[in-house]
Amino acid sequence: MDTKYLDLLAEKFDSEEKVVTEIINLEAILNLPKGTEHFVSDLHGEYHAFQHVLRNGSGKVKEKITDIFQDQMTQEEIDEFATLVYYPEEKIKLIKNRFHDRHELNQWYETTIDHMIQLIPYASSKYTRSKLRKALPEQFVYVIEELLYKSDKYSNKKQYYEKIVQQLIMLGQADKLITGLSYTIQQLVVDHLHVVGDIYDRGPDPDKIMDTLINYHSLDIQWGNHDVLWLGAYAGSKACLANIIRICARYDNLDIIEDVYGINLRPLVNLAEKYYDDNPAFRPKEHPNRPLNEYEALQITKIHQAIAMIQFKLESPIIKRRPEFNMDERLLLEKVDYENNEVTVYGHTYPLEHTCFATIDPDHPETLLSEEQEVIDNLLLSIQHSEKLSRHMKFLMKKGSLYLRYNGNLLIHGCIPMDEQGNVEEMEIDGATYKGRALLDQFEYYLRQSFTHLDQTDDLATDMVWYLWTGEYSSLFGKRAMTTFERYFIRDKSAHKETKNPYYYLREDEAVCRELLEEFDLDPEQGHIINGHTPVKEVEGENPIKANGKMIVIDGGFSKPYQSTTGIAGYTLLYNSFGMQLVAHQQFNSKDEVLLNGADVLSVRRVVDKELKRQKVRETNVGQELLEQIDMLKRFMAYRYMN
Ligand SMILES: O=P(O)(O)OC[C@H]1O[C@](O)(COP(=O)(O)O)[C@@H](O)[C@@H]1O
Numbered sequence: 215m216d217t218k219y220l221d222l223l224a225e226k227f228d229s230e231e232k233v234v235t236e237i238i239n240l241e242a243i244l245n246l247p248k249g250t251e252h253f254v255s256d257l258h259g260e261y262h263a264f265q266h267v268l269r270n271g272s273g274k275v276k277e278k279i280t281d282i283f284q285d286q287m288t289q290e291e292i293d294e295f296a297t298l299v300y301y302p303e304e305k306i307k308l309i310k311n312r313f314h315d316r317h318e319l320n321q322w323y324e325t326t327i328d329h330m331i332q333l334i335p336y337a338s339s340k341y342t343r344s345k346l347r348k349a350l351p352e353q354f355v356y357v358i359e360e361l362l363y364k365s366d367k368y369s370n371k372k373q374y375y376e377k378i379v380q381q382l383i384m385l386g387q388a389d390k391l392i393t394g395l396s397y398t399i400q401q402l403v404v405d406h407l408h409v410v411g412d413i414y415d416r417g418p419d420p421d422k423i424m425d426t427l428i429n430y431h432s433l434d435i436q437w438g439n440h441d442v443l444w445l446g447a448y449a450g451s452k453a454c455l456a457n458i459i460r461i462c463a464r465y466d467n468l469d470i471i472e473d474v475y476g477i478n479l480r481p482l483v484n485l486a487e488k489y490y491d492d493n494p495a496f497r498p499k500e501h502p503n504r505p506l507n508e509y510e511a512l513q514i515t516k517i518h519q520a521i522a523m524i525q526f527k528l529e530s531p532i533i534k535r536r537p538e539f540n541m542d543e544r545l546l547l548e549k550v551d552y553e554n555n556e557v558t559v560y561g562h563t564y565p566l567e568h569t570c571f572a573t574i575d576p577d578h579p580e581t582l583l584s585e586e587q588e589v590i591d592n593l594l595l596s597i598q599h600s601e602k603l604s605r606h607m608k609f610l611m612k613k614g615s616l617y618l619r620y621n622g623n624l625l626i627h628g629c630i631p632m633d634e635q636g637n638v639e640e641m642e643i644d645g646a647t648y649k650g651r652a653l654l655d656q657f658e659y660y661l662r663q664s665f666t667h668l669d670q671t672d673d674l675a676t677d678m679v680w681y682l683w684t685g686e687y688s689s690l691f692g693k694r695a696m697t698t699f700e701r702y703f704i705r706d707k708s709a710h711k712e713t714k715n716p717y718y719y720l721r722e723d724e725a726v727c728r729e730l731l732e733e734f735d736l737d738p739e740q741g742h743i744i745n746g747h748t749p750v751k752e753v754e755g756e757n758p759i760k761a762n763g764k765m766i767v768i769d770g771g772f773s774k775p776y777q778s779t780t781g782i783a784g785y786t787l788l789y790n791s792f793g794m795q796l797v798a799h800q801q802f803n804s805k806d807e808v809l810l811n812g813a814d815v816l817s818v819r820r821v822v823d824k825e826l827k828r829q830k831v832r833e834t835n836v837g838q839e840l841l842e843q844i845d846m847l848k849r850f851m852a853y854r855y856m857n
């Protein structure tokens with residue numbers, strides 16, 4: 215090892231005892247049970263439903279409460295205590311209203327604080343003291359530790375503890391303390407979060423999800439196709455940018471663009487008002503509890519058309535300059551017969567309806583009007599200068615990757631593109647051919663490349679990000695072609711079909727999943743593939759656990775607009791030292807409902823795997839890192855203190 219590095223270590227470990235202590239500490243951690251991993255996917259802007267799942271740890275919080283208090287509390291009390299832990303601020307207010315006098319309230323404070331102090335050691339039994347300390351509310355660390363490490367053996371201390379709690383109550387600190395402890399419990403219950411893609415689009419609050427993730431104690435993200443679309447827009451792809459705005463218009467979410475990210479839509483609105491009128495194919499989908507007035511609905515309908523046409527125009531030149539994308543069939547604007555109002559795609563001719571071709575020159579259909587060009591250029595400038603978007607996109611890049619190998623499992627939002635025979639599919643990029651893991655690495659390379667060159671708008675890297683959204687070999691899209699144009703303008707539904715990559719039926723086969731795990735250098739005996747992206751249609755009897763447990767699909771549909779097809783409101787997965795559990799969530803209606811009824815909209819539970827032997831930190835990714843650190847410290851010890 216480089217002696218300079220060892221000398222640097224000497225600054226931190228300036229005595230033999232310090233090194234020894236650190237080695238002992240790390241060794242001890244290796245022998246603790248593995249922490250709980252929590253997997254979620256396809257959040258699609260549904261912030262409140264996501265918050266709920268995060269706060270209840272997919273049922274883990276209530277499970278711990280039940281373990282400890284089932285003999286002392288009724289089910290109703292357990293539910294109420296759990297709700298308090300999930301939503302302390304609101305629940306405290308509700309509970310306080312119930313009491314007639316100060317005395318009753320103080321009694322409640324005392325019992326509640328006591329219950330929390332009992333729960334915390336149980337919820338943190340897998341952690342070191344120092345990790346627990348980091349999870350405690352900062353301003354109360356000292357007092358809480360006093361309370362936590364009390365021992366009933368010496369009852370002469372009992373009064374001392376009671377005094378501490380009473381003092382806190384008298385000094386008006388009880389609400390803050392209970393709130394802080396609640397968040398500690400939430401944090402202890404889940405050690406690490408995996409977001410298996412699709413934070414953005416369709417739902418109203420992706421930005422709030424991002425803020426939550428930014429403040430979360432430990433997580434990683436596997437990008438979904440919608441996330442990459444936003445990354446692409448920010449990284450300079452105008453086609454991606456037009457797409458995100460089109461989707462926001464379609465789902466009545468333009469306020470995300472305008473109010474949340476501060477992007478001026480005025481020029482687009484002016485263009486829309488000038489060229490477009492009402493059109494049933496472009497009416498926005500309304501939020502159930504946020505009806506639009508007619509004026510707003512009409513305005514969005516116009517914007518929706520304006521940006522969709524800009525999108526179609528912008529896609530043509532990419533397809534032309536990238537023959538390797540093999541997307542000539544998607545040059546739809548050129549396949550339109552503008553005189554007869556019909557289009558020929560994949561060998562079929564269809565009549566067109568609901569067209570809005572006012573800005574199209576039939577001889578040069580892809581040419582943007584100068585007004586359109588100006589609009590999209592301004593939008594790009596504006597989103598690249600949005601401080602908030604920039605913060606969110608940088609975080610998405612920092613914590614994200616296209617796939618992740620973690621504790622023996624392969625986490626990936628979409629798929630690994632395959633042909634019908636089960637071979638991984640090849641794609642030629644810039645003169646070389648890639649497939650399987652190498653292809654995904656290549657995609658990620660280009661995405662990162664594009665992100666570091668925001669000023670480039672039509673280089674290969676930027677076009678590749680758009681390809682990831684919509685190309686046939688994209689591991690995120692996983693379909694042969696995106697039929698957006700057909701869905702707006704062709705009545706015949708058979709033209710709307712998006713054929714899925716064979717991966718989606720091959721993944722039912724255990725042998726295929728084993729091979730894929732090997733492709734990613736993972737042990738097929740131990741590993742699982744964890745996917746999001748395709749809503750599992752529980753109503754039709756589809757099982758999220760496939761291939762004899764090797765494949766787990768956790769997109770159950772947080773996304774409200776998709777819940778009628780899935781029949782439930784999402785799956786999440788938990789992986790602790792005892793094995794894996796899949797949790798099915800019933801529809802989340804509102805926080806108020808949970809607060810008032812204590813009802814948890816959870817959850818059938820299926821055990822995917824039961825470990826025969828409890829897994830320790832030593833066997834995990836983190837364990838590997840710790841082993842390396844120990845090895846280094848031992849060498850440092852020999853170098854510095856043992857000659
Ligand atoms: O119904 P919408 O929101 O218009 O979206 C349909 C589009 O979304 C996609 O399904 C991709 O989104 P998902 O990743 O959520 O499946 C496309 O394949 C399809 O064209």
Ligand SMILES: [Mn+2]
Nearest residue numbers: 412438439747
């Ligand atoms: Mn997806």
